[in-house]
Amino acid sequence: MALSGLEIYKMLPKTNCKDCGFPTCLAFAMKLAAKQAELKDCPHVTAEAAEKLEAASAPPIRLVEIQGGNGKLAVGNETVLFRHEKTFYHKPGLFLRVVDTLEPSAITESVKQANDFSVDYVGIDLHLDGFAVEAASGDAARFAAAVGAVTAISDRSLILLAPTPELAKAGLEAAKGRPLLYAANAENWQAMGEVAKAAGVPLVVSAADVDGLNELTGKLRELGLEDLVLDPQSLGYKDDLQAYTTLRRLALKKNLRSLGYPIISFPGAVEGGDETLLAAQYIAKYSGFVVLDTFNPATTYALLVLRENIFTDPQKPIQVQPGIYEINNPDPSAPLFVTTNFSITYFSVANEVEGSGLPGWLLVADAEGMSVLTAWAAGKFDAERIAKDVKNFGIEEKLNHKKLIIPGHVSVLSGELEEELPGWEIMVGPREAVDIGSYLKTMWPKGG
Numbered sequence: 001m002a003l004s005g006l007e008i009y010k011m012l013p014k015t016n017c018k019d020c021g022f023p024t025c026l027a028f029a030m031k032l033a034a035k036q037a038e039l040k041d042c043p044h045v046t047a048e049a050a051e052k053l054e055a056a057s058a059p060p061i062r063l064v065e066i067q068g069g070n071g072k073l074a075v076g077n078e079t080v081l082f083r084h085e086k087t088f089y090h091k092p093g094l095f096l097r098v099v100d101t102l103e104p105s106a107i108t109e110s111v112k113q114a115n116d117f118s119v120d121y122v123g124i125d126l127h128l129d130g131f132a133v134e135a136a137s138g139d140a141a142r143f144a145a146a147v148g149a150v151t152a153i154s155d156r157s158l159i160l161l162a163p164t165p166e167l168a169k170a171g172l173e174a175a176k177g178r179p180l181l182y183a184a185n186a187e188n189w190q191a192m193g194e195v196a197k198a199a200g201v202p203l204v205v206s207a208a209d210v211d212g213l214n215e216l217t218g219k220l221r222e223l224g225l226e227d228l229v230l231d232p233q234s235l236g237y238k239d240d241l242q243a244y245t246t247l248r249r250l251a252l253k254k255n256l257r258s259l260g261y262p263i264i265s266f267p268g269a270v271e272g273g274d275e276t277l278l279a280a281q282y283i284a285k286y287s288g289f290v291v292l293d294t295f296n297p298a299t300t301y302a303l304l305v306l307r308e309n310i311f312t313d314p315q316k317p318i319q320v321q322p323g324i325y326e327i328n329n330p331d332p333s334a335p336l337f338v339t340t341n342f343s344i345t346y347f348s349v350a351n352e353v354e355g356s357g358l359p360g361w362l363l364v365a366d367a368e369g370m371s372v373l374t375a376w377a378a379g380k381f382d383a384e385r386i387a388k389d390v391k392n393f394g395i396e397e398k399l400n401h402k403k404l405i406i407p408g409h410v411s412v413l414s415g416e417l418e419e420e421l422p423g424w425e426i427m428v429g430p431r432e433a434v435d436i437g438s439y440l441k442t443m444w445p446k447g448g
Contacts, residue, residue: 003053005033011049012042019043060251061260063090064202064227064288066130067177069155073129075288076262081248084314091311092283093129094303095159095291097268099136100146107149114295115154119304122343123320126304130157132182132291133171140170147174159264159291165191172199180204180289182264183231189216193223202227204264210246217258228261229289234269237278241285248286262288269293276303283307318343319369324393325350330359332400335444337429337436338386339407340367340375348433356437358444361398365389372407383416390421405429 009029020041022028031037032053039045039053063077073093080086096114098107111131119126131150135143143162150158151174158179162168165188168181172195183204184192196203205220205228207213213230220228232243244263251260265287267278275292276299282290283306292300312318319341327350339349341364353360365386367375375381390396390404402424406413408431417426430439 003033005030008032008053011045011053013044013046015044017044059260060255060257061248061262062226062228064180064229064262065178066093066157066159066180066202068130068157068179069151069176071156072178073157078248078286079252081245081252083310087313087315088311090288091307092287093157093289094279094300094307095130095132095157095289096128096295097132097134097161097266097291097293098146098150099134100139100143101136102146104145104149107146108153110295111150111153115156117295117297117300119301121305121308122318122347124308124318126301126308128156128295128300130154130159132159132161134161135163135167135171138167140167143167144170144174147171151176159289164188165195168192168195172201178202180229180264182206184216184220186212186216189219190223193220193225197223197225202229204229204231205261206231206233208233210243210250210259213247214256214258217261221258230259230261230263231265232263234266234278236270236273237281240265240270240278241281244282244286264289264291266291266293279303280306284310317369320346320364322364322366322389324395324398325362325364327353327362328357328359330361332398334359334361334399335405335440336361336363336395336399336403337405338363338365338389340365340370340372340381342367342369342371342375345371349436352433352436353440356440358437358440360440361395363389363393363395363404373409376410376413381410383413383420386413386417387420403427407431 009026012025012029014025016024020028028037039050059077059079061076061078063074065072065074075090075092077089098110114128117127131154133147133150158175159182160171160179161182162171178201181196181201181203183206185206203225205213205216207216217228230247234240247259247263250256263286265282267282268275270278279290279292280303320343322341337349337360339345346364350362365381367380370378370380372381404424405427406429408429411428414426414428430436
C-alpha cells in the first residue's frame, strides 16, 4: 500500500539537515510520496525504516527480466496508465513462435530469417527480441532439440512454451541464459512453480479471468516465486482490451500486488482475429511480451515502429546523435548542410540529399531534439551554436571550401553566422527538404 507524505515523514530522521536537497524532512517526504524523489537521497534514514519505505514505494508492476545468450529484456516497472501522464519505461518484447513439430531444417530457416531481420529507424536498430519455442510434440527430446536448434542460430531471449514439468525441464536444460517459462495453471501450478524456482526463471501464470490469476499468483508467491507474468488467455479485441486494462488499473490504482506483473499475449491465438492488428492493440494496451505466430518483414517493421513511438518519453523527442554525417560518399568539394538533431528533421534532409544522387555533408547540431523553427524560436539553434559545432566537429579539415547551407526557414541567421565564422560564405537553402535536390542542381552544379 502506498504511503502518504505524513506516514513517510514519521519514518524519516526529522533533522532537517538538507542533505537530501530539500529544506525540510517533511518536504522530502511529500516528494517521496509523489514519486518525485528517491529514498537514497536521504543518507541518514535507518535500515529498518528504509526497508519499510522501499517496500511501500516499489513500482506497482514488478520488473521481470529474461536473458538469452547475449543481452537481456526487461519489462514491467510501469507506473502510469497513459504515457502522457509521465512515460512508459520498458518496451514489450516481440517474439516469434517456433513449434518443435517442424523439421530441423524448417526451424533453422524460420529462425534465421527472423533473427537476421534488422531495420535502422531514426538511428535505432529495430529487431525481434527473441523466440517462443513450443513443445507441441509432447516429446521432451524433440522439444530440447528444437530449443537447441534455435539457440544455435540466435542468442536472443527465449520463451519456453511447455505444458508439463517434464517438458519444461527438458527445455530449460537446452536453453541458454534465463528464459521465461510458460505456464502454470490451476492443474499444474505447484509442479511448474517448483521447476521455475529450482531453475531461477520467471514463470507465466495462466487463467481465464482476473480472479483465477489472483488466486494462482497468491499460491506461487507462497512458494517463494516473485518473478511472474500474467496470461489472461486471449479471447478477442474487446475482451482483451477490457481484461488488460482491468489488470493494469488494479495494479496501479488499487495497488493490488498479486496482479502487479507484466502480461503476455498471443495475437495469433484469437480465432478470426487479425494478428497484426491485435499485436498493435497489445503493444498499446498493456502487454509485456507479444508472441507472434507468423513473421512478415513489413508487418513486423510496422509493429516495431509503433512500439518505438509509444515507448518514447513524450517530453523528449526522438533524437539523432549530433555530428557530421556523410551522404553518397562526399569528397572535400561536396556541399555542407546544417540542420537540427530532431530525428524527423534529420531524416527528411538526409533522405532528400541521398535521393538527389549528389554527395553531401550534413552537420547535425545539438538542438535538444527540436525541429528547426522550434529550436530557433527557443534559442537552441542559433549562430553561436552552429559555429561552435563547425569547429568542434573539425569540418574545415574535411572540406576544400568554406560554404555552409542553412535551412531557408532561418535565413535571418546568415548575417550572424558570417560574424561567427569569418571567411565563410553562408548560403540560404530551401525552406522545405523536398526542394533540396533541385536546389543542389541549381546552386551547386560544380562546387557551388
